[in-house]
Amino acid sequence: MKQEGKKKLIEMPYQIDLESWETIFNSIKDTNLNCTVENENDKRFFFKIGEIVKVKKRNLKILNFDPAGYLDDKPTKVKYKEISAVGFDDHYTNTMTKYLRKKQ
Structure with missing residues (x-):
């Protein structure tokens, strides 16, 4: 921004x-916030939202929750090469996080 003449940095x-993906997800995990991970680009479309449970060199595990706020029984493994978008600290995710519950 400085090179573009912006006087004030955000x-x-x-x-x-x-x-790397590993450092990105470790950084997000350190915030203690839930995140979204998705593949928008091919026939293997997915959207996962929840807590990052484990970060590895080629994949991560996320404890997904559904639109009703129910947590999955076990974390889902997501390969970095399949990810097209990542988000965290957004209104929807933060609101839904308040109402999470386990399936009975």
Whole structure:
């Protein structure tokens, strides 16, 4: 932004390390916020939303919840190469997080 002549820098509330998928997800995990992970680009479309449980070199595990706020019984493994979009600290995710519950 400085090179574009912007006088004021935007302050970011989180420090996300963009070096690799592993560092990105470890940074998001450190915020203690739920996130969204999706593949928008091919026949294997998916949308996962929930807590990052484990971050590995080639994939992560996320404890997904459904639109009614029910948590899955076990985490879902997501390969980094299948991800096209990631989000966190958005209104929908933060609101739904307040009402999460286990399936009975």
